[in-house]
Amino acid sequence: MQMTQALHTTSTLTDPHAGLAQGRAIAVKCRAITKSYGTGDNVVRALRGIDLDIAEGELIMLVGPSGCGKTTLISVIAGVLDRDGGECVVFGQDYEKLNSTERARFRAQNIGFVFQSFNLIPTLSIAENVSVPLLIQGKGRHAALREAEAMLDRVGLGKRVKDLPQKLSGGQQQRVAIARALVHHPRLVVCDEPTSALDAATGEVVMKLLRQVAVESGRALVVVTHDQRIFRYADRIAALDDGHIERIVTDAKDLQH
Numbered sequence: 001m002q003m004t005q006a007l008h009t010t011s012t013l014t015d016p017h018a019g020l021a022q023g024r025a026i027a028v029k030c031r032a033i034t035k036s037y038g039t040g041d042n043v044v045r046a047l048r049g050i051d052l053d054i055a056e057g058e059l060i061m062l063v064g065p066s067g068c069g070k071t072t073l074i075s076v077i078a079g080v081l082d083r084d085g086g087e088c089v090v091f092g093q094d095y096e097k098l099n100s101t102e103r104a105r106f107r108a109q110n111i112g113f114v115f116q117s118f119n120l121i122p123t124l125s126i127a128e129n130v131s132v133p134l135l136i137q138g139k140g141r142h143a144a145l146r147e148a149e150a151m152l153d154r155v156g157l158g159k160r161v162k163d164l165p166q167k168l169s170g171g172q173q174q175r176v177a178i179a180r181a182l183v184h185h186p187r188l189v190v191c192d193e194p195t196s197a198l199d200a201a202t203g204e205v206v207m208k209l210l211r212q213v214a215v216e217s218g219r220a221l222v223v224v225t226h227d228q229r230i231f232r233y234a235d236r237i238a239a240l241d242d243g244h245i246e247r248i249v250t251d252a253k254d255l256q257h
């Protein structure tokens with residue numbers, strides 16, 4: 001009897017739909033995704049078969065020990081890294097079916113990525129940095145800068161728009177990276193440790209903004225984090241271990257079980 005229950009619980013928790021709200025359109029569908037780095041004796045199997053669905057309007061967090069494959073998975077989902085096997089369909093589009101130009105265009109229109117290292121351009125003001133995704137979409141410079149400044153205001157940096165990144169603290173640069181990922185209203189926002197450089201109060205501001213983006217506009221957000229303070233902003237939390245999804249929960253308390 002106990003065995004039956006245990007098996008049932010395990011299959012439910014690793015079901016790609018586990019905890020997913022009913023009736024929502026699927027934004028991201030991952031099936032049996034594999035990815036290795038290196039060759040021969042040095043091969044690292046970073047993803048060993050990932051099954052996961054992410055709904056529109058959902059904020060899902062990926063957690064797990066360092067090296068378990070979180071960054072690799074979001075990089076595959078965001079189309080910046082090729083998978084080795086399996087299926088990854090984002091808003092009905094499989095990156096493998098796109099050539100490099102089509103893929104770049106798809107990413108520019110649909111994906112916002114907050115990199116762990118921020119990746120800001122040091123010679124551009126922070127408003128110019130944030131305007132880049134809009135310029136890539138073909139928006140005029142002045143309109144793009146105005147929108148960038150408005151987004152910087154939303155992350156509390158409205159008075160710093162003309163500053164170069166190097167004049168800002170790590171936490172402020174992280175908020176610039178978040179503003180840049182949101183400014184073009186991408187349908188999928190992928191964040192690698194978006195609160196790692198932020199104090200508790202600023203982390204709250206950023207998470208409230210990300211949550212608002214997900215709920216109000218039906219966008220999907222995937223957030224890699226170690227920061228337990230922000231778990232409550234997640235609709236679901238997927239715990240990875242050694243390239244697998246170990247469980248998917250809707251309440252952080254259940255991560256320990």
Ligand code: ADP
Nearest residue numbers: 037038044046065066067068069070071072073
């Ligand atoms: P996490 O984000 O959970 O820390 P990663 O996805 O960064 O995990 O890494 C998963 C595994 O893949 C780790 O063992 C890591 O060392 C390895 N790895 C990641 N990127 C590379 C790379 N470019 N070359 C070789 N190994 C890598």
